[in-house]
Amino acid sequence: MSQNFPIARPGMRIGLLGGSFDPAHAGHAHISRIALRRFALDEVWWLVSPGNPLKPQGPAALADRMARAREVMPDPRVKITDLEQRLGTHFTADTLNALQSHYRGVNFVWLMGADNLIQIDRWDHWRDIFQRMPVGVLARPGLLMRARYSKAARVFANAKLPGWRSRELAGSGAPQWCFINMPMSAESSTRIRAAGEWKSPARGA
Numbered sequence: 001m002s003q004n005f006p007i008a009r010p011g012m013r014i015g016l017l018g019g020s021f022d023p024a025h026a027g028h029a030h031i032s033r034i035a036l037r038r039f040a041l042d043e044v045w046w047l048v049s050p051g052n053p054l055k056p057q058g059p060a061a062l063a064d065r066m067a068r069a070r071e072v073m074p075d076p077r078v079k080i081t082d083l084e085q086r087l088g089t090h091f092t093a094d095t096l097n098a099l100q101s102h103y104r105g106v107n108f109v110w111l112m113g114a115d116n117l118i119q120i121d122r123w124d125h126w127r128d129i130f131q132r133m134p135v136g137v138l139a140r141p142g143l144l145m146r147a148r149y150s151k152a153a154r155v156f157a158n159a160k161l162p163g164w165r166s167r168e169l170a171g172s173g174a175p176q177w178c179f180i181n182m183p184m185s186a187e188s189s190t191r192i193r194a195a196g197e198w199k200s201p202a203r204g205a
Contacts, residue, residue, distance in 0.1 A: 010105025013170035093125035114147035135177035
């Protein structure tokens with residue numbers, strides 16, 4: 001394995017949580033802990049992206065966002081990574097393809113909030129994400145109905161695993177996906193930035 005890549009053994013069950021994490025906050029930590037338990041994962045890897053193609057303004061410096069993420073999530077079962085930058089990928093589908101090639105035999109699960117389920121059909125090769133690995137969707141405040149009737153939920157309706165079987169997801173293979181309800185946090189990176197609570201040195205703040 002390449003230097004500074006996380007170590008993972010064949011058979012491990014690892015959740016992948018991607019995003020700009022600009023900044024990471026308690027909500028990210030909360031859903032990671034829920035995912036570890038509800039999907040019976042060994043680890044969760046945060047994929048802190050160099051940038052988000054769907055956002056017009058670039059995020060804070062990657063090093064600052066990584067440092068903030070480590071402060072917010074000190075749990076050793078959660079690895080803070082810059083794998084997208086190391087792999088040279090720009091879209092989620094490409095990142096997942098590269099990770100599966102690097103980590104043969106690892107049972108990956110793509111993790112995302114219900115907000116991303118609603119708009120994932122805007123992502124590059126979004127169907128490939130579902131076809132490549134199981135997907136775990138975590139509830140977000142006020143989005144249950146929109147997520148339930150989203151395009152992705154309708155396209156892959158026949159592959160949905162009921163919430164009470166969530167611990168089976170990592171070993172079920174693609175295109176299985178599972179939506180779980182949970183105690184929710186209304187925290188968001190957008191609110192933190194708007195309130196001036198996230199001061200990245202690279203932004204001169």
